[in-house]
Amino acid sequence: MSEVLVLVDHLDGAVRKPTYELLTIAKRLGEPSAVFIGDGAKASDVVDKVKKYGAEKVYVVDDAQIKGYLVAPKAEALQQLAEKTSASAILIPSTIEGKEIAGRLAIKLGSGLITDAVDVQEGPVTTQSVFAGSYTVTAKVTKGTPIITVKPNSATPEESEGAGTVEEFTAEVSDAAKGAQIVASQPRKASGRPDLNEAAIVVSGGRGTGGDFAPIEEFADALGGAVGASRAAVDSGWIGHAFQVGQTGKTVSPQLYVAAGISGAIQHRAGMQTSKTIVAVNKDEEAPIFELVDFGVVGDLKTVLPAATEAVNQRKG
Amino acid sequence: MNIIVCVKHVPDATADRKFEDDNTVDRVGVDGLLSELDEYAVEQALQLKEKAGDSEVEVTALCVGPEKAVDAVRKALQMGADKGIHVVDDAIAGSDAIGTSLVLAKAVEKAGAESKVDIVLCGMASTDAAMSVVPAMLAERLSWPQVTMASVIESQGDQVRIKRDGDTATEVIGASMPLVLSVTDQSGEARYPSFKGIMAAKKKPLDTWSLSDLGVDAGDVGLSVAWTEVEETTARPPRSQGEIVKDEDGSGATALTEFLASKKFI
Ligand SMILES: Cc1cc2nc3c(=O)[nH]c(=O)nc-3n(C[C@H](O)[C@H](O)[C@H](O)COP(=O)(O)OP(=O)(O)OC[C@H]3O[C@@H](n4cnc5c(N)ncnc54)[C@H](O)[C@@H]3O)c2cc1C
Ligand SMILES: Nc1ncnc2c1ncn2[C@@H]1O[C@H](COP(=O)(O)O)[C@@H](O)[C@H]1O
Numbered sequence: 001m002s003e004v005l006v007l008v009d010h011l012d013g014a015v016r017k018p019t020y021e022l023l024t025i026a027k028r029l030g031e032p033s034a035v036f037i038g039d040g041a042k043a044s045d046v047v048d049k050v051k052k053y054g055a056e057k058v059y060v061v062d063d064a065q066i067k068g069y070l071v072a073p074k075a076e077a078l079q080q081l082a083e084k085t086s087a088s089a090i091l092i093p094s095t096i097e098g099k100e101i102a103g104r105l106a107i108k109l110g111s112g113l114i115t116d117a118v119d120v121q122e123g124p125v126t127t128q129s130v131f132a133g134s135y136t137v138t139a140k141v142t143k144g145t146p147i148i149t150v151k152p153n154s155a156t157p158e159e160s161e162g163a164g165t166v167e168e169f170t171a172e173v174s175d176a177a178k179g180a181q182i183v184a185s186q187p188r189k190a191s192g193r194p195d196l197n198e199a200a201i202v203v204s205g206g207r208g209t210g211g212d213f214a215p216i217e218e219f220a221d222a223l224g225g226a227v228g229a230s231r232a233a234v235d236s237g238w239i240g241h242a243f244q245v246g247q248t249g250k251t252v253s254p255q256l257y258v259a260a261g262i263s264g265a266i267q268h269r270a271g272m273q274t275s276k277t278i279v280a281v282n283k284d285e286e287a288p289i290f291e292l293v294d295f296g297v298v299g300d301l302k303t304v305l306p307a308a309t310e311a312v313n314q315r316k317g
Numbered sequence: 318m319n320i321i322v323c324v325k326h327v328p329d330a331t332a333d334r335k336f337e338d339d340n341t342v343d344r345v346g347v348d349g350l351l352s353e354l355d356e357y358a359v360e361q362a363l364q365l366k367e368k369a370g371d372s373e374v375e376v377t378a379l380c381v382g383p384e385k386a387v388d389a390v391r392k393a394l395q396m397g398a399d400k401g402i403h404v405v406d407d408a409i410a411g412s413d414a415i416g417t418s419l420v421l422a423k424a425v426e427k428a429g430a431e432s433k434v435d436i437v438l439c440g441m442a443s444t445d446a447a448m449s450v451v452p453a454m455l456a457e458r459l460s461w462p463q464v465t466m467a468s469v470i471e472s473q474g475d476q477v478r479i480k481r482d483g484d485t486a487t488e489v490i491g492a493s494m495p496l497v498l499s500v501t502d503q504s505g506e507a508r509y510p511s512f513k514g515i516m517a518a519k520k521k522p523l524d525t526w527s528l529s530d531l532g533v534d535a536g537d538v539g540l541s542v543a544w545t546e547v548e549e550t551t552a553r554p555p556r557s558q559g560e561i562v563k564d565e566d567g568s569g570a571t572a573l574t575e576f577l578a579s580k581k582f583i
Contacts, residue, residue, distance in 0.1 A: 002406075006509075008397045011485055021415070030384075070462075070463065070464070070490055071453065071463060071465075072463070073460070075457070096466055097463070097483070097485060099449050099450055099453070099464060099518065100449070100450065100452075100463065101453075102450065103414070103418075103451070103453030103454045103457065104453050104454065104456070104457040106415060106450075106454065106544075107418070107454050107457040107458055109439050110544075111458040111544065112413070112543075112544030112545040113414065113415070113450065113544070113545065114416065114545055115448045115449070116447070118449075119357075127466075129553075130447070130479060131330075131334045131445075132330065134334070134552065135334075135336070135548055135550055135551065135552055135553060136551045136553055137340075137549065137550045138544055138547070138548045139400075139545055139546060139547045139548055140546060140548060141545050141546075142543070142544060142545060142546045143544035144544065163323070173490065176460055179461065179462025179492050180462035180463055180464050180490055180491070180492040180494070180496070181488075181490065181491050181492065182488055182489070182490055183478065183488075183489040183490065183491045184488065184489040185488045186487045186488070187485060187486045188485060188486055201522065204477075208375070211378075214474070223540070223577070223582060223583070231502075234397065240470075240505055241480075241482045245477070246328075247447070248354070248442075248502045250440065255582070256577075256580070256582050266330055266331055267330070273552075276557065277325030277580055278556070278576075279573065279576070281569070285561070285563070289556065290561055291556070292554075292556045292558075293556075293558065293559055293561070294559035294560075294576075295559050295560055295562075295572075295573065295576040296338075296559070296560070296564055297561075297564050297569040297570075297573050298561060298562070298563045298569075299563065299564025299569040300564070303567075303570075304562070304564055304569045304570050304573065305570075307567050307571075308569075308570040308573045308574050310570075311570055311571065311574040312574055312577070312583050315574070315583050316583065
């Protein structure tokens, strides 16, 4: 069976959940090979993890020489691996960096690229959600090695022991690829809450919070959810951009999305419209967000949310 | 210094966007406009120009798209860009990002043959395709570095430094020109064209180029040779509105809690 390369999504060697989703998808398409570009010293830990989700091979590309540079060296490494292995498809996490690696790789390999797939089946045939979630599109790559970037939560990770045979791979990185240098990097502080991308429940606040996110955070904590925000809240400086949901923020598709003090502009909908269940709390009964909801409360979030938080906490006992 | 801003003409996101029978984006039935996210790119180009002292920087707006797409270039000129280039050719219709990036790269090269291009500035994503890959593809085709998703740009001599909010960290990225730069909507609101700007735009140079002007073979772009193929497009059924309750003396919270419990979220 032919190899399907999966670029491991990790943070300093800590494997992130989308990696397992990609490996699960890779198994539908062929033989999963994980590609770990990172600190070689942390490889054995990574190998143990990806093996559990079916990685037959793990290519370890030590990044000592390239970690200070943006995108291009990783695209070169993947190109060389794709050529060496005659991979039949390449799966990459749909992050900012992942999409850019995929873009460069597509040109290098002369291969078609599909971004932001929410499902990938044999073929490979991809499913994407487009136009702010108002259309579903299926597509396939018709030239070269299909390169597909896959959104988080596009598959349920399935455990299945792979051989996990390790192969060290030394990529030849050109000087031209070292043009964009990472001068400084400040990791984001962990919030202690679930990651917005991965959370089953998301509670978001907008301009209607008036800048006080405590009711949002407390309700999120009561439900065990992540906190999100509208761009109006982010632009007002009430919360970081990493929490923004929407066209220019994150696209989430949780089991439950709660929008409080958010009007429901098309750009916000673009990031949450495909959530399974949608709930809104808004003072204005005419707010467009109510068109989308499974359940809506016309009321002041500053009283409704704290009361609901208390009720939820009580039920949990 | 020469800056080329890539501006895309897109169907209005607030209108009912659709697909054609051949599964390409309907660019005729829906009003089009300069992609809002590319306005931020035009704004940053103009700010770089203003910071450097007007006369030293020339900003050119470049758009690949059908006849009507020239409106995107016009808008950029009205905002303050100095020159416009519109690449239009029937053969381009239906191109994917691979094809579009080829045409853009050839246009940058042609412009660069007349006077060296230092920065190609893009938006963070087009509001229709929303791939966020064209800047990386352009950088690859031009063999230039890319500094993408900038919220803050600083330039000094031929050095550019940007700040960006990445997926896991806030980063400072540096590179030397020539380079491809993309900016997010965190980079600062774009200006509105002034009346003076609108009048001045009418006299600004606006070139129209075809594929043969760029030396691109018509057989290398367009729908029929796209490296990806859309098989099916399906409109998502509109969500049906559920129950809406009015909060009176705490009844809202109770109803909400009951709803969440009934769905097993508690
Ligand atoms: C190119 C572009 C990209 C964009 N990208 C995004 C994006 O990614 N994400 C995003 O969210 N937006 C985005 N926007 C902005 C979007 O158009 C809206 O401006 C934004 O979503 C509005 O945020 P909001 O709903 O919080 O604020 P508003 O529209 O001002 O709504 C606030 C709501 O709160 C309600 N309210 C006020 N007080 C209370 C209270 N005490 N209790 C309950 N309800 C209350 C009001 O009735 C109102 O409905 C983008 C815009 C553009 C042009
Ligand atoms: N047809 C086009 N004409 C000009 N610029 C474009 C075109 N398509 C994409 N771009 C540029 O590339 C950016 C990213 O586009 P995309 O990869 O399609 O999301 C846009 O914000 C534009 O700056």
